[in-house]
């Protein structure tokens with residue numbers, strides 16, 4: 056009988072597995088429920104495609120997007136692996152062909168949406184099929200802590216009842232701890248073996264640049280990277296067109312891409328990009344899924360992304376060939392406020408808005424951190440990154456100038472100690488500045504000794520300093536939805552004059568004035 060290595064060579068033409076693939080496949084083939092967390096491009100699909108071949112019978116793959124299903128089915132069929140996607144657009148004949156394939160046991164992989172999977176009629180049609188494995192792709196969609204919550208995924212909680220004893224593999228590129236916990240609980244796979252690959256993309260350099268004259272910045276940047284391909288992510292459809300239009304006028308080869316274009320138009324842009332006939336695509340996040348261009352040399356975020364998960368995924372499209380590539384994010388506080396109000400307006404109320412706002416705040420913190428960006432990203436994804444200096448991000452290359460800010464730190468530490476309970480950064484800054492704040496009055500904070508003692512610094516300045524004090528361990532940060540600031544054993548050291556505190560110099564705000572391309 057063929058081994059998994061034989062199958063890999065025969066169907067994928069590859070001599071070796073990518074990191075963790077063999078372990079994950081081994082776990083699945085031993086009949087374990089398995090949770091596989093691999094970064095984009097880490098080769099998740101193979102982790103259920105190859106077992107599907109090895110096990111024979113039928114593997115059900117639950118996938119959130121028809122376009123993703125289609126890409127996979129095309130790819131599998133091209134390799135000679137019988138696969139099909141079941142969706143509402145199938146006609147009678149196609150349905151009959153798929154059901155025929157199931158009853159003859161010829162079909163190896165069937166892709167379906169979560170809704171479809173749990174429709175009673177559908178399952179009875181699978182009663183005669185030899186289902187050997189169930190794969191749940193993009194499993195973070197089941198969690199509100201994921202960046203892509205899909206309520207339909209919640210129905211999958213029943214899958215264990217429907218297919219008792221059939222191993223489950225859940226796959227995602229989102230490793231944040233809340234999501235992992237949720238996937239295990241929701242899918243009732245508490246005992247699943249878990250495999251997490253590294254999210255560190257060593258060949259990517261991360262930078263955050265103040266967003267001042269973004270079009271000028273872009274033109275300069277492209278001017279210095281003329282021979283290279285890149286993607287510029289924008290927030291809105293109209294912006295992709297404005298930016299692409301501006302770049303064209305400046306003589307660059309640029310195209311816009313968004314979901315509002317016709318299918319032919321989108322395919323034409325993709326094709327031109329892949330064939331290097333267009334240097335830059337100005338796109339919404341719709342661009343990139345299923346585009347396998349290995350030599351994207353830069354990904355620029357023209358607007359602030361809404362989540363770090365999204366940001367990581369989009370920047371992950373750079374440098375797939377392993378060569379040095381850059382990820383540049385243009386950031387302004389104004390953008391943060393703009394996106395926050397967009398989220399608030401677009402909200403239907405409830406839990407989801409809180410999660411979105413918390414994620415946007417994390418994104419903002421990434422932009423404003425004075426520490427290593429890579430470490431920030433990896434820590435966010437639950438990965439331990441022991442290095443203090445990654446050697447390939449703007450903050451490591453140009454650490455902000457630190458000065459003795461013990462007096463300011465004492466104000467902050469004193470204030471945090473006086474508060475009756477933990478509060479967020481904004482409220483602490485308001486108390487120090489003596490601002491009129493509803494909450495401050497409500498909790499009677501206006502009578503604290505610290506109230507109004509730090510008027511000389513701006514709110515933005517406090518934000519930077521408090522975040523930096525958290526990083527240095529002088530303060531703590533807790534709470535997933537509402538990050539609140541608390542004391543540590545070191546807070547006392549400051550208050551009691553037992554240490555000096557070095558913080559970014561006051562005029563040197565967290566976003567440094569390094570606007571050169």
Ligand code: ADP
Nearest residue numbers: 069071072073093094095096097098099100101
């Ligand atoms: P993910 O879903 O984790 O983003 P994919 O499953 O799309 O990643 O795989 C990324 C690319 O790597 C695909 O082009 C895939 O064919 C390729 N790939 C996956 N596993 C291997 C392997 N063992 N050897 C060579 N190429 C592989």
Ligand code: ZN
Nearest residue numbers: 427445448451
């Ligand atoms: Zn770094």
